[in-house]
Amino acid sequence: MRKLVMIGNGMAGVRTIEEILKQSPEQFEITIFGQEPYPNYNRIKLSNILQGDTNFDEIIINPLDWYKENNIQLFTGETVANIDVEAKRVISNQGREVDYDELIIATGSNSFILPIPGADKKGVTGFRDIQDCEMIIKSAEQYKKAVVIGGGLLGLEAARGLLNLGMKVDVVHLMPHLMERQLDPIASSLLRAELESQGMNFLMEKETVEILGDERVTGLRFKDGSEVEADLVVMAIGIKSNTAVAKNSGIYVNRGIVVNDFMETSVPNVYAVGECAEHREIVYGFVAPLYEQGKVLAERICGGEAKPYAGSVTGTQLKVAGVDLFSAGEIFEDGSTKSIMIYNEYEGIYKRVLTRNNLIVGIVLYGDTKDSTKLFRMLTKKEDISGVSIFQTECSGSGASDDIASMPNDELVCGCNGVTKGAIVEAIQTQGLTTLDQVSHCTNAGRSCGRCKPMVSSILAHTLGDQFDSAAAQKTSICSCTTISREELVAEIKAKGLTSVKEVMNVLEWNNEEGCTKCRPAINYYLGMIHMDEYKDDRDSRLVNEKMHANIQKDGTYSVVPRMYGGVTTAADLKKIAEVAEKYNVPLVKLTGGQRIGLFGVKKEDLPAMWEELDMPSGYAYGKTLRTVKTCVGAQFCRYGTQDSMALGIELEKKFERLDTPHKVKMGVSACPRNCSEAGIKDIGFVGIDGGWEIYVAGNGGVDLRPGDLLCTVKTQAEVMKMTGAYLQYYRETANYLERTSKWVERVGLDHVKEVLADEETRKALNERMNQTLKKYIEPWNEAIQNEEIQDKYYAQHTIKVGE
Numbered sequence: 001m002r003k004l005v006m007i008g009n010g011m012a013g014v015r016t017i018e019e020i021l022k023q024s025p026e027q028f029e030i031t032i033f034g035q036e037p038y039p040n041y042n043r044i045k046l047s048n049i050l051q052g053d054t055n056f057d058e059i060i061i062n063p064l065d066w067y068k069e070n071n072i073q074l075f076t077g078e079t080v081a082n083i084d085v086e087a088k089r090v091i092s093n094q095g096r097e098v099d100y101d102e103l104i105i106a107t108g109s110n111s112f113i114l115p116i117p118g119a120d121k122k123g124v125t126g127f128r129d130i131q132d133c134e135m136i137i138k139s140a141e142q143y144k145k146a147v148v149i150g151g152g153l154l155g156l157e158a159a160r161g162l163l164n165l166g167m168k169v170d171v172v173h174l175m176p177h178l179m180e181r182q183l184d185p186i187a188s189s190l191l192r193a194e195l196e197s198q199g200m201n202f203l204m205e206k207e208t209v210e211i212l213g214d215e216r217v218t219g220l221r222f223k224d225g226s227e228v229e230a231d232l233v234v235m236a237i238g239i240k241s242n243t244a245v246a247k248n249s250g251i252y253v254n255r256g257i258v259v260n261d262f263m264e265t266s267v268p269n270v271y272a273v274g275e276c277a278e279h280r281e282i283v284y285g286f287v288a289p290l291y292e293q294g295k296v297l298a299e300r301i302c303g304g305e306a307k308p309y310a311g312s313v314t315g316t317q318l319k320v321a322g323v324d325l326f327s328a329g330e331i332f333e334d335g336s337t338k339s340i341m342i343y344n345e346y347e348g349i350y351k352r353v354l355t356r357n358n359l360i361v362g363i364v365l366y367g368d369t370k371d372s373t374k375l376f377r378m379l380t381k382k383e384d385i386s387g388v389s390i391f392q393t394e395c396s397g398s399g400a401s402d403d404i405a406s407m408p409n410d411e412l413v414c415g416c417n418g419v420t421k422g423a424i425v426e427a428i429q430t431q432g433l434t435t436l437d438q439v440s441h442c443t444n445a446g447r448s449c450g451r452c453k454p455m456v457s458s459i460l461a462h463t464l465g466d467q468f469d470s471a472a473a474q475k476t477s478i479c480s481c482t483t484i485s486r487e488e489l490v491a492e493i494k495a496k497g498l499t500s501v502k503e504v505m506n507v508l509e510w511n512n513e514e515g516c517t518k519c520r521p522a523i524n525y526y527l528g529m530i531h532m533d534e535y536k537d538d539r540d541s542r543l544v545n546e547k548m549h550a551n552i553q554k555d556g557t558y559s560v561v562p563r564m565y566g567g568v569t570t571a572a573d574l575k576k577i578a579e580v581a582e583k584y585n586v587p588l589v590k591l592t593g594g595q596r597i598g599l600f601g602v603k604k605e606d607l608p609a610m611w612e613e614l615d616m617p618s619g620y621a622y623g624k625t626l627r628t629v630k631t632c633v634g635a636q637f638c639r640y641g642t643q644d645s646m647a648l649g650i651e652l653e654k655k656f657e658r659l660d661t662p663h664k665v666k667m668g669v670s671a672c673p674r675n676c677s678e679a680g681i682k683d684i685g686f687v688g689i690d691g692g693w694e695i696y697v698a699g700n701g702g703v704d705l706r707p708g709d710l711l712c713t714v715k716t717q718a719e720v721m722k723m724t725g726a727y728l729q730y731y732r733e734t735a736n737y738l739e740r741t742s743k744w745v746e747r748v749g750l751d752h753v754k755e756v757l758a759d760e761e762t763r764k765a766l767n768e769r770m771n772q773t774l775k776k777y778i779e780p781w782n783e784a785i786q787n788e789e790i791q792d793k794y795y796a797q798h799t800i801k802v803g804e
């Protein structure tokens, strides 16, 4: 038997050994040295451990029994210090000598630690292995103030973990944008806004020059002279290949250990794979390319006909709950590229595909990554895009089963392990697989970051044919975290008495424990709608603008739009607005389409003080709730007016403000059919006539322009209020989250709505539930002013200047 020795017991190396065992189980006597005192574990999941989603036992990929079963001699906690390439022998730090016929170096990387004064103080660490992870968790029990240096993938995942551990977190980033290597400025600012709303504070364009403190870190100093406090510092500013043992042994090393297309180093019978290897001047830092390298190396070493490794295009995702992003290929335009772009600022969805000569060369998706697998296939396979529709038109979760059926067999499902839909289907069909674990075991899909598991489950369900419930196939699931539809969710919440977002996801077995930006706000809404007054709103499950109670702008600043009931204001309020605008240097003061005044370009940390000085309620210009009630001057001043439109508008706005609704709701009140308030294109519009009011519903003046339909005519203002309450409550109880009234009425039918509301008892019951719900709302700006915890969590800026 030939002797195969491997230095490094990490993800890329052990995967290579797995491939070798698959191809040629009897050929080698295998010895592995691992510096860390553990069997091979899933390094990717260290982020999940920090975030509290999993524990150390669950991340072991190959338990000690696996090594035994495969006759692998494993020396853990032992470092190879030297390679005698002449004698073909490795020597460990414990003096152990083992001869080899073939040697694989798979030593991975180390965290890059800034070479600055103080970097060796207690409380300063990288984030690379179990030991780092344990140290961070332990520190969080004792200390409260963490700084992460580096706003890349690792830094942001670590920062999320630190927040979950109850620490305050500042992220120090060198560049003007987060994840600048993967995201363009728009996607990056959407990401920043989401993470800020989760509680992270960003110190951008800051270069750390010193770590302060005596024995233990107490803070950081930046090049501009400012400082920040810290009792834990996590450096996440990149990695450097672990090449020491190769270099000392005369193997050619550049940034990494230089290999050819078969992972061969400059020395015969010595190979390198993983993050320690440099192939065509690239060192990869994701598992997908490393596993590809492992496959090629396994074929080469086993003597098969290895296809040369030609390099990889990698796709990136961030493992932070509430963030849905994907990036691959080129990010920035040049003279030869063209962009295809969708930007729905309101929903926080941004998609940009960069093309050159009809080929996709770059992808950035934020907020909705449904298209990622298809686009990534088109990019990697260099498919011509002429005449092809690039994005799916439906933005919210379409049926998982429909998606699977239309997915081509060569589409990549598991990016980490390079597994296509076709390979999964074939494995299920030929090997009689029935569980996700079996599919993972057989195909490797889902064995690394785990993000593809919901998709693998859907493919499993779809492929299992006769066991597959065709009714379930038709239904539209809330999102890809579950196969449950809106109706099922609402029924389950009621039947099982579920009371929190977390509980819903646990009990109803969500595929993804943390949910996503589609399901979390929806569950929060349905819980609030069902439990009326007693539900405690889960602010962190809301969409970013609602979480902040301000609308995030393109450049990361916010807008402040105070309430002006019925579009009516006073000289005193106007003075306050002018003073605040002046004091805070507000760049834009603008009259909005909803008859009020917006202050645009406000800094996050100025929000609470401005609200306090304004002393006006929030206009909810950002919420899924009643936005504005636009009124005409009406009978009080206009000679055509037959009714008091301003009085009705103000009463409506005062009654229904803050109400959570499936989507935004706008109203208009005109005192005669000339309709100066454009009530005909509002969700609910009221038009004064002689002796009463006409009520129009389901109008829309936005993207899906639609005139309202006449719901009914009533005589008095009191009747208007009752009918509106009943109508709104029926919409709240039966619409899908994020369904505008215009779409809802088209779906359920105007006649049906009329029929329901024609019954007096039903109207009464709906109004009772509405009134019970309305009781719970409190004014959010005032709450923020009164509550330091809220200010600190959502609006604080933690940097301090020297001498402050």
Ligand SMILES: Cc1cc2nc3c(=O)[nH]c(=O)nc-3n(C[C@H](O)[C@H](O)[C@H](O)COP(=O)(O)OP(=O)(O)OC[C@H]3O[C@@H](n4cnc5c(N)ncnc54)[C@H](O)[C@@H]3O)c2cc1C
Residues within 6 Å of the ligand: 007, 008, 009, 010, 011, 012, 013, 014, 033, 034, 035, 036, 043, 044, 045, 046, 047, 078, 079, 080, 081, 106, 107, 108, 109, 127, 128, 129, 154, 242, 245, 273, 274, 275, 276, 284, 285, 286, 287, 288, 290, 319, 416, 449
């Ligand atoms: C927190 C975190 C999250 C990540 N998330 C993702 C993700 O979501 N997706 C993704 O694709 N990638 C992710 N990565 C990167 C991914 O984990 C790495 O690309 C992968 O682990 C590299 O595998 P490797 O085998 O080359 O190196 P490693 O896994 O680092 O293994 C190398 C091993 O060799 C040992 N070793 C080194 N020198 C010696 C020696 N002289 N003698 C004996 N043993 C030695 C080391 O101790 C180590 O155990 C993440 C990384 C981290 C740290």
Ligand SMILES: NC(=O)c1ccc[n+]([C@@H]2O[C@H](COP(=O)([O-])OP(=O)(O)OC[C@H]3O[C@@H](n4cnc5c(N)ncnc54)[C@H](O)[C@@H]3O)[C@@H](O)[C@H]2O)c1
Residues within 6 Å of the ligand: 114, 149, 150, 151, 152, 153, 154, 155, 157, 172, 173, 174, 175, 178, 179, 180, 181, 206, 207, 208, 235, 236, 237, 238, 239, 284, 285, 286, 316, 317, 318, 319
């Ligand atoms: N979800 C994932 O795929 C995932 C998650 C974690 C880690 N990883 C991998 O782990 C490795 C390490 O990740 P990483 O984020 O540390 O590396 P990185 O190189 O991807 O990002 C480092 C970031 O730190 C910034 N930076 C550099 N010097 C700085 C300084 N002095 N001060 C402040 N910021 C500075 C850079 O601008 C960059 O954005 C990478 O290979 C990464 O791919 C991947």
Ligand code: SF4
Residues within 6 Å of the ligand: 632, 633, 634, 635, 638, 639, 640, 641, 642, 645, 670, 671, 672, 673, 674, 675, 676, 677
């Ligand atoms: S809608 Fe009629 S009442 Fe109102 S301002 Fe216009 S014309 Fe006058």
Ligand code: FES
Residues within 6 Å of the ligand: 413, 414, 415, 416, 417, 445, 446, 447, 448, 449, 450, 451, 452, 453
């Ligand atoms: S995509 Fe990461 S395990 Fe499948």
